[in-house]
Structure formats: structure tokens, C-alpha cells
Amino acid sequence: MRSFTLNTQFNSVTNLGIRVLEPPALPTTTQIIDQIEVAGRAGTLTREVGWADQTITIRCAITNTPDETVLESFRNLRALCAGSVPGVGPITRLDLSTNPGVYYKVKHTAFTELTRLTSSWWEFTITFSCEPFSYQAGVRPITLTTSGQIANPTMVPAEPVITVYGTGTLTLTIASTRHTSTLFPP
Numbered sequence: 478m479r480s481f482t483l484n485t486q487f488n489s490v491t492n493l494g495i496r497v498l499e500p501p502a503l504p505t506t507t508q509i510i511d512q513i514e515v516a517g518r519a520g521t522l523t524r525e526v527g528w529a530d531q532t533i534t535i536r537c538a539i540t541n542t543p544d545e546t547v548l549e550s551f552r553n554l555r556a557l558c559a560g561s562v563p564g565v566g567p568i569t570r571l572d573l574s575t576n577p578g579v580y581y582k583v584k585h586t587a588f589t590e591l592t593r594l595t596s597s598w599w600e601f602t603i604t605f606s607c608e609p610f611s612y613q614a615g616v617r618p619i620t621l622t623t624s625g626q627i628a629n630p631t632m633v634p635a636e637p638v639i640t641v642y643g644t645g646t647l648t649l650t651i652a653s654t655r656h657t658s659t660l661f662p663p
Contacts, residue, residue, distance in 0.1 A: 481535060482572040483583075484565070487557065489537070494550055496538045498600070500575045504531035506609050506633070528609035533571065533581065535605075539591075540598050547599045551591050558586040558603070571605050572614065580614050581607040 479497040480490045489495040507529040513522040539547055553562075560567030571581045585606040594600045610633065619627055629635040641647060641660065649656045 480574045482574075483557065483568045484570050485572065493554055493557075494539060494542050494545075495554070498536040498538050501533050501535045501573065503573075503576055504533055504607075506531065506611075530584065530609055531581065531607045531611075533573070533605045533607060535603050536600065537603060538594060538598050538600050547591070551599070551601065555588055558588075571607065576611070578614055579611040581605065581611055583607055 479500050480488055481497065482488045487493060489497060509526040509529055511524040511526055513524060515522050539550055541547055542550065545553070556562050557565065558568050568583050568586065571583050572579075573581075583605050587604045587606075589602040591599050591601045621627075639649070641649075644660050647658050647660055649658075
């Protein structure tokens with residue numbers, strides 16, 4: 478069954494009563510590049526600027542439930558996505574059942590109007606503006622207690638958080654660059 482989950486706790490089908498009408502197109506990460514014309518130069522000067530945000534658009538359908546009308550359910554979903562539901566906070570994570578094992582970091586959501594499909598079903602579209610990358614779900618921190626090697630499994634340079642505990646001299650090599658430091662007890 479096609480579904481999406483918000484903040485790992487609100488499943489579109491089981492918690493929100495929403496049906497996904499068609500699987501969303503999976504976005505790709507797009508690099509922003511400046512092509513600069515320089516007089517006297519053969520070709521352009523290429524400068525990597527950064528990465529563009531991703532957009533995920535999901536067509537949804539909703540019907541009355543024993544607890545809520547379509548309009549109440551739609552308002553409650555919009556409030557949830559706007560971060561105005563007490564005790565929940567803003568929606569910052571989107572998981573898609575059609576792309577298991579990864580999630581997207583949500584920056585903003587937008588809704589289309591609610592339109593009637595049949596006598597009991599209504600349709601709307603949610604557009605999620607997300608950070609440029611998808612992230613692996615369930616990744617645990619890596620702990621090294623001796624010399625070792627960790628490889629980046631992606632095509633984009635990693636930005637790891639490295640925390641070191643201990644005493645003595647440490648040499649850390651990242652992409653052929655050696656960093657040496659003396660550690661002192663806390």
C-alpha cells in the first residue's frame with residue numbers, strides 16, 4: 478500500500494485516513510552550477526555553487542471517517558504540517574513507502590484546494606519542499622576503538638560529526654589529509 482509517514486509517527490493511511498492516489502515521483506539531487514563567460518577563455522568557467530532543494534508532490538484522497546468529516550480531517554492535516562498541533566512540533570521528516578530505507582528533511586509544506594472526486598471522496602495535493610538530499614534511515618553511529626577505516630557510500634562529500642575521547646596522540650586521516658592532535662584527559 479502506498480503511504481507516507483510524517484516525523485516517524487503519523488502514517489498517512491493508518492493515522493490520518495489518507496489514500497495516496499499515485500506513487501510520487503522520486504526527486505533527484507540537483508547541483509547548482511554557475512557557467513561564467515570569460516573573454517579570451519576557451520569555454521566557460523564552471524563554479525559549483527551548492528545544491529537545490531527537492532520537491533515531492535503527493536496526490537491524496539480523503540473521505541469521512543466515524544470520527545471526522547473530510548473538512549475536519551483536511552484542516553487537522555494542514556495544522557499538523559504547519560506545526561501548530563500542541564505537543565507535536567513542526568513536521569521535519571518525510572518517509573515514503575515507495576522509497577524505503579531513506580527519508581527526507583522537510584522544510585515547508587503546501588496544499589492545493591480540496592476538490593470532490595466522487596460523492597464521498599475528495600482530492601488534494603501536498604507538496605513537500607525538502608533539503609537537497611535524502612538520508613539513510615536507521616544509521617547507527619560508528620565507534621572505532623582501534624585503527625580502522627570508514628568509507629562514505631554516497632556520491633557527495635560527507636560532513637561527519639567526529640567525536641574523540643581519550644588521551645595521547647591521535648592521527649586522523651580524512652581523504653588523504655592527516656590531522657594530528659594530542660588529547661588530554663577531561
